[in-house]
Amino acid sequence: MTGQANDAQSVLGACRLGDNADDLYETLLGAHAGLDASASAALNARLVLILMNAVGDEATVRAAIRAARADRVPPAPDDDR
Amino acid sequence: MSRYRHKPFPYTTPPELSGGKPFEAPVVIVGAGPIGLSAAIDLAQHGVASVVLDENNVVTVGSRAICWAKRTLEIFDRLGVGERMREKGVTWQAGRLFHRDREVYHFDLMTEPGHRNPAFINLQQYYVEAYLIDRCADFAGLIDLRWNNRVTGVEQSRDSVRVRVETPDGGYDIEADYLLACDGARSTVRSSVGLDFAGEIFWDRFLIADVEMEADFPSERWFWFEPTFHSGQSALLHKQPDNIYRIDLQLGWDADPGEEKKPENVVPRIQAMFGDRDFKLEWVSLYTFQCRRLERFVHDHVIFLGDSAHLVSPFGARGGNGGIQDVDNLCWKLAAVIDGRAPAALLDSYDEERCHAADENILNSTRATRFMTPDDDAERLFRDAVLALAEDMPFARQLINSGRPSKPCSLAGMALQSDDDEGFDTPVVPGTACPDAVVAEGSRPGWLLDHLGGAFKLLSFGDDPARHDGLGTVCINDLPVDGCTTLRDVDGLVAERYGADPGAAYLIRPDQHVAARFRNPTPQAIGKALARASGKAMEQRS
Structure with a gap:
């Protein structure tokens, strides 16, 4: 794994929401209030795209996708993409 | 007409x-x-x-x-x-992208002057x-x-x-x-x-029609996702010569090719698109798309x-x-x-x-087709999310994919191309298709590309241009140079695009691709690059 991906991985796992974590989590749930499953999925898709663009950095986005997909199993040592 | x-x-x-x-x-x-x-x-x-x-x-x-x-x-x-x-x-270089009945995106493919x-x-x-x-x-x-x-x-x-x-x-x-x-x-x-012939088939059908009509649509590519005039997922309009318009309508896999081709079924679809306008159906075909290669x-x-x-x-x-x-x-x-x-x-x-x-x-082309014909629920979910965001958020427009226009492919790093000379700071590295520019041969205006190609050539710069035995030389200089085709760089575009000072040279393949470039060319270096680009360095096949 490259240093860049290592950095991205540690950024992803670190606590960055501070004292507002509970508030933000509740806001996220609140955004889904009253939506059926498909409307909720559509909201999430828009949100993922917006956040992906906000993050911008390619290594971080790739690492985030990997982390979400791999059920928190760390990537193989030679996986630098 | x-x-x-x-x-x-x-x-x-x-x-x-x-x-x-x-x-x-x-x-x-x-x-x-x-x-x-x-x-x-x-x-x-x-x-x-x-x-x-x-x-x-x-x-x-x-x-x-x-x-x-x-x-x-x-x-x-x-x-x-x-x-x-x-x-x-x-001629066209611009396009518009619509989602339902609203324009979400407008692009212009070429803004750089000095290309024929x-x-x-x-x-x-x-x-x-x-x-x-x-x-x-x-x-x-x-x-x-x-x-x-x-x-x-x-x-x-x-x-x-x-x-x-x-x-x-x-x-x-x-x-x-x-x-x-x-x-x-x-x-x-x-x-x-x-x-x-291995590859992938896309489970969708598209109706393609040529329609002759008097209309004043601009010479642009117009593409609709979820058009209001058509029940399918997408529509595409192109203007052709002779007042003929090309229309592509996405129909979905369940469409019956035999039925859909019948004029009585095509005409109402065109009428829905153009309203009450006289037109003549020239040609209709139904397509299924595939991506395959040997x-x-x-x-x-x-x-x-x-x-x-x-x-x-x-x-x-x-x-x-x-x-x-x-x-x-x-x-x-x-x-x-x-x-x-x-x-x-x-x-x-x-x-x-x-x-x-x-x-x-x-x-x-696979990416574009996947965007237009989402494979499964997740692909459709994100495709629709991109379209929903595109109107207000510029980043999402960049993700809309109705076909990324063909550009020449770079052959950099492949067997025939020499390593780049680090003395250049322009992107015309070996393997690039030569960019065009306005030139003049004597008093006659013309285009750089007209003088390149057909055979290997040296594109040399300055009044003491690099030459090589058996190679034609195209020399970029203000005054004629003996034994060369001398071209004047009238707008400075050749120097700008090739980033070459007097004395520099490019070896150009017969297909107008750069094989090598030299800040300080020597006969040995040119000879070596020429041999490589001519396949002389390639191993004989058994």
């Missing part, structure tokens, strides 16, 4: 059957479409004779390939047909073929165009290839050093040789070009354009091999370079 009138080309009994004087040609080309005809012309310009076999006796019916990209037009210029294509074609060719012209494939056929007539001793000659079998031996041909007068065999399979998506040659394009004496070698979906205009670029890449190499100026191994570089290009085209 005069429209194209399909007239059959005369069939004549081939000399093999009439007992006439045989036409000696080292190359047989199967298929007289844009690819086969361009190949015949390119070879003829290199002095190589070919027999072109086509099972029909007319140019294609229906517009089919209509968007011809800038690089293709530059190749057409080299083949002597560019002017006529440009004159007739509808536009980003695209739209021109019906039948015109392209007709102009190429006319051009073939300029090479009467080098091109034998045979209509109603259908290939039924191909057999290779160690040194040659034998083709079985059926005609109205019966069958005959023809033997050649090389066979170029330009016979399209359902290539007979490919099945005769028994090759696997594992290799060179199979000893049989070489595949265009759709017989690789298939892409049409969004992005990468089918016909990809095929013409195959021709551009192959013909100078084949001519050098046939003339004994290069080892047969040079043809391996066609495989390397054009397989890479085909992969790039397939990748882009």
Whole structure:
């Protein structure tokens, strides 16, 4: 794994929401209030795209996708993409 | 405005059957479409004779390939047909993207001045073929165009290839050093040789129609996702010459091809699009798209070009354009091999370079097709999310994919190209298609690309230009230099685009791609790069 991906991985796992974590989590749930499953999925898709663009950095986005997909199993040592 | 009138080309009994004087040609080309005809012309310009076999006796019916990209037009210029294509074609470089009835995105493909060719012209494939056929007539001793000659079998031996041909007068065999399979998506040659054509099919159907009508739509590509006038997922509108508009309507996999093609079912769809307007339905077809390619394009004496070698979906205009670029890449190499100026191994570089290009085209076209025809729930979810966001958020517009327009593919880092000289800071690295620029030869204005290509050339800069034995030199300088084609860089665009100071030089391949560049050229360095680009450094094939 490259240093860049290592950095991205540690950024992803670190606590960055501070004292507002509970508030933000509740806001996220609140955004889904009253939506059926498909409307909720559509909201999430828009949100993922917006956040992906906000993050911008390619290594971080790739690492985030990997982390979400791999059920928190760390990537193989030679996986630098 | 005069429209194209399909007239059959005369069939004549081939000399093999009439007992006439045989036409000696080292190359047989199967298929007289844009690819086969361009190949015949390119070879003829290199002095190589070919027999072109086509099972029909007319140019294609229906517009089919209509968007011809800038690089293709530059190749057409080299083949002597560019002017006529440009004159007739509808020039465009801008497009609009709509979601339902709102415009979400507007693009302009070319803003840089000083290029002879536009980003695209739209021109019906039948015109392209007709102009190429006319051009073939300029090479009467080098091109034998045979209509109603259908290939039924191909057999290779160690040194040659034998083709079985059926005609109205019966069958005959023809033997050649090389066979170029330009016979399209359902290539007979490919099945005769028994090759696997692996890839992916997209489970969707598209209705394609040519409609003649008086209208004042601008010369732009218009694309709709979820149009309000059509129940399907997408629609595309292109303007063609002769007041003919091309319409693509996505119908979905469940559409019945036989029913959907009937005018009584097509006309209401067009009326929904254009309202109460007089129009005439010229041509209708239903398509299913596939992305496939052969594992290799060179199979000893049989070489595949265009759709017989690789298939892409049409969004992005990468089918016909990809095929013409195959021709551009192959013909100078084949001519050098046939003339004994290069080892047969040079043809391996066609495989390397054009397989890479085909992969790039397939990748882009697959992505576009997937965006338009989402595979499953998750793909649809994100596609719809992109469209929903696009109106307000510029980043999402960039993700909308209705086909990324064809661009010349970079051949950097491949076998024929030398390593870049680090003294340059412009992106025209070895492997790049040469950028055009305005120049003047004496008092005559012209274009740089008109002076490059056909043979290896040195593009040298300054009043003491680098030269090399046996190479033509195109010199960029204000005053004429003896023994060179001297061009004045009237707008400074050559210096700007090539980033070359006096004394620098570029080695240009016959297909107008950079093979090497030198800040301080030496005869040794030029000689080495030339040998490499000519395939002399490639290992002989066993």
